[in-house]
Amino acid sequence: MEFFENLEKLQAEISEKIDAFREVQSSVLDEQFDRYHHVVFEKTNCLTCANCCKNYSPIIEQEDIERIQKALNVDGKYLFDNLIEMDEDGDFVFKSQPCPMLDIDSNKCKIYADRPQACAEYPHTNMKRIKKHLELLETNASICPAANEILDKVHSALSSK
DSSP states (O other), rough: OOOGHHHHHHHHHHHHHHHHTTSHHHHHHHOOOOOOHHHHHSSSGGGGHHHHHHHOOOOOHHHHHHHHHHTTTOHHHHHHHHTEEEEETTEESSSSSOOOOTTTTTTTEGGGOOOOHHHHTTTTTTTTTTTGGHHHHHHHHOOOOOHHHHHHHHHHHHHHH
């Protein structure tokens, strides 16, 4: 996949753009990211990539755990013995990557309707007060080609002003 061919160079470019965003007024940044999030995701088919599901585990909140249990028809013991653990930051995450909910052949989520909120909101490029989340944006832009494209479009739009 061409997006990942020169990851080191890509990460340097992303960091440079993120640094430029620190100088932009928060409301302007929110407006631009929300705009380009919708533009990019109108034409993006995440099933062609699923890199987020293959290499990254979302934070799983208590509400997510309850939905996942119901979707899989399992009890909490099964979930924590087999699928979910607490990471070094004290957050619940899936134990393995690729995500155990990912069907590798189709790149589809087995519990899509009941997936964790962090998955539903990924790559978090249209969140409010995005300026407070630039580190997350930097990480996600190196994982997700769509997030990187959004970052590029916002950077270009702001650079042309």
